[in-house]
Amino acid sequence: QKEVEQDPGPLSVPEGAIVSLNCTYSNSAFQYFMWYRQYSRKGPELLMYTYSSGNKEDGRFTAQVDKSSKYISLFIRDSQPSDSATYLCAMSPNSGYALNFGKGTSLLVTP
């Protein structure tokens, strides 16, 4: 079993919809949780960073971590066509450690 599981999609939504992206993980030592956005043939770009359980909001993005369920989510409100990309969850047991990535979910927001 991979340490980080993420549905690769693709996920297609109309502009303005609320998008929900999720990952599950098996390693209870993970404490640092991140969401990255990756456009085709580019390096990942950090969107959200959360330490331990809880919620974090930044503009249209909300990240949630439920360590008891080993489940993390990213919500995108008022989705835009420019949000179309692959979204990768990543996590590590401690800062400075290598990240463990999910496969990435391909998102398409249609006008």
Place this chain on the structure above:
Amino acid sequence: GAVVSQHPSRVICKSGTSVKIECRSLDFQATTMFWYRQFPKQSLMLMATSNEGSKATYEQGVEKDKFLINHASLTLSTLTVTSAHPEDSSFYICSATYRDNYGYTFGSGTRLTVV
């Protein structure tokens, strides 16, 4: 913000030749550099971790004699793919940590095609 410059962005080489990929931290000192490989529609897979001035630590299944990593300074790390073969064709990405190790900054990636 912290920027990692990765070059080249794309390279095509003949089978049997070697290719060097560079990652430079432009405005910070990268104490640790991670090298990842990403196949189409797959996740980023860690290849190795390098700390400045010491030998890289390779993940299981990654040949250290084939993928040579040098982290000679706090601002430069290189990955050399030696005797490349078509199965080495992939997207290679570096990532650096900085400050209190909270930040992970990624390079823009290198698309390697071996023909």
